[in-house]
Amino acid sequence: MTRIAHLAGVSVPTVSKVINGRRGSPPRPGRRIEEIIREQGYRRSEASEPTTIVEVVFQNLDSLWALEIIRGVEQVAGARGLVVAVTEMHGRLTPERGWVQEVLARRPTGVIGVSAKFTTAQYAQLASRAIPVVALDPTGEPLHRVPSVGAMNWNGGLAVARHLLELGHRRIAMINGPDELFCCRARQDGFRAALDAAGVPVDEALLRVAPLYVEGGLAEARELLRLPDRPTAIFAANDLQAMGVYRAADQADLRIPGDLSVVGFDDLQFTQWVVPALTTVRQPLFQMGATAAELVFSLAAGREPEHARVELPTTLVVRSSTGPPSSP
């Protein structure tokens, strides 16, 4: 700090304010000090107080899987006597100005961004204070070169198509999420790979795109079930869409799985309670949270991770919503 203060021509307390953050606006010479910190590097003093927080930043907390991630992070952090600090960006991808100052003031062990896009400046400020950042990104490869945790989406899509093919389905529809989400792209790529390998032609009319919500699944399933040659099975890109397919089937007076097989993705808690219980792909959100937390602790201890990207396995969970197609 003394060295940085000398180079910046300011007092040590001013440097301390910039390094440790304060709520409200940073001191005037902040930008110059930031530059010098980046050039000179900064390491937390060994003697400094141990941190007591792991920060988790969510785009939205309204998805049920947020809870699984919090639980996973909490298990690892709690075992070390640390708490999980939760921030919601209320739909934004990038935290607001001022956010980094608040984080610096809390001096966390590290930050986990869930489908969050920090700016280059935000990454740089956290890095210059030796606060490690890990991306927990179920929706794709993060752009920045930060360590990240995801799930094997491609393999999940493959497993779904194989399961339906084995049951005897040939007209299989997929309702996918938006193309720009890499997780959805990967799920569909795996799905296509299994059909291609089995020599089953993909009918493009059966490939739909809809938002990853119940309404999206409902709207597309309604149209699919009205086709003259309707599909005998529908693979939805997430469990919410699958609930929309359930409702469309009910409205069309079709029984699941007798008249229509349905598969989801995520394995949210309610999928085992609905009638019939949903066949779905388990995305290990709890373990993804725990893994991200372990990565944070590892980085905070100065250990570089072996791999910059960790993908945890997805598992097909076969329940009661899939069965052989009824003979036409």
Add this chain to the structure above:
Amino acid sequence: MTRIAHLAGVSVPTVSKVINGRRGSPPRPGRRIEEIIREQGYRRSEASEPTTIVEVVFQNLDSLWALEIIRGVEQVAGARGLVVAVTEMHGRLTPERGWVQEVLARRPTGVIGVSAKFTTAQYAQLASRAIPVVALDPTGEPLHRVPSVGAMNWNGGLAVARHLLELGHRRIAMINGPDELFCCRARQDGFRAALDAAGVPVDEALLRVAPLYVEGGLAEARELLRLPDRPTAIFAANDLQAMGVYRAADQADLRIPGDLSVVGFDDLQFTQWVVPALTTVRQPLFQMGATAAELVFSLAAGREPEHARVELPTTLVVRSSTGPPSSP
């Protein structure tokens, strides 16, 4: 601090350690210093750094309503640039030894205990550091005299019974949660009050008790639906139990609501997606979290709340799982 150090015959830094907490065990003369702090009182210095955390302590994070509470607290805390720090007690009612030390080290603005039972010593330590505690207790009146936030459970039970009576039901069963939970007791009391007021006798054989999980609802509903004079409607004490009733109806080949009306309690997200969508009582968990956070800020600012207990209204949400009873 100087005064307390003088009275305890220790150094100021030792008092500071006890007041502000440290991870690990407190200094030896801790107990004596605690006593003196309680006798003398302690107020945070106006000049001390503003706190940046609100602590929320959950018994369990596995219930879906935990997320709604976190979101509610986050909305109020986030608007002030504070984060929500989440701790899970993994099923315990009372935090472990050492927990208070960790909390003191984080110097939060306040603590919200969700269905948590802190010990008298834990309450005293937090109080002596001017860290306010609020109980968010959907399950009953907290024992300690701390401000608490709950929901109008009695009114919810009353609304359910009235709704079913209006539809023409007379044989109405209730699957309740454990007696020791005040929220369940209140729901059943309200339910009984409506039946009594309508002059409909309560058949004790139709009043069951089960754990507040899907399995609990399933087991009791199975028995109820096997009765020679089976109920035409079942009120489950929460949404999870109601999902168990759905499954039991499916297994008994009964249609909802044609053969059986079903009502839940909580209004968790999935209740609007299931087929048929569940009639249930909305417990305003998000608002309960927000209200608890506002109480914390109010207390931290030195304002005593007008009322020690705030109960937010519950609302009957009529969807597709209730209808008139089929004629026998």
